Amino acid sequence: MINKLLLCATVLVAGCTTVVPVKQKFPEVPQILMEKCEPLSTIDKTSVVFSEFLSTVAVNYTKYHTCAAVVSAWQDWYRDQKKISDDLNK
């Protein structure tokens, strides 16, 4: 009987690992950064005038600059979020 009581007492006072109930949620990325870059425009005709050709080139440059802005924002997002995360884990 005493042995059983001692066993119960030992189980009750036994230390055990406790999971810390605080979780750091991975930050959500703004939807605007998840949009894919537009594919570059092509000329679907066999002959075009010079201004039309140049307009297509200019449109493609605009697409590039838009995509570059998003990539740059991704880099800023990563740098800033990493800093916040690093500060939290200090």
Added chain:
Amino acid sequence: MWIINWLPEFLVHLIFLAGILGTIAGFVFGYLPLVNKYKLLIQVISVLILSLGVYLEGGIAEKQKWELRVKELEVKVSEAQAKSAHVNTQIVEKVVTQTNTIKVKGDKVLQYIDREVKVFDNTCTITEAIIKAHNLAALNQLPLDEQK
């Protein structure tokens, strides 16, 4: 410790206090006739109770320390989440502004082409090879003779 999770805190203090009182009674007041009769039994039991009490008190102190750390961490995490949301807002604003500026500038360039370059439409001939080269570059494709 499991027992600490369901045992009321005052009971732990009570066990500890009982251990102290029992130990004092067993070791200091052993000369009293009533205590003297069960002196050894009181000493053994009270030392065991005191040990359990000290152990449980230590457990409570440790638990409180962890709870405090959890609270500190919760505050830090919520601050970090607020900062993170602020960063997201700033980045979205920046991208929207930049994208609009790029679009406006692009439109201005197209207007410029319409206004200033159209006059060269008759003098500059765009051959099929030029269009093909442009499309290959836009699609990042190899020319046919390079594909072999």
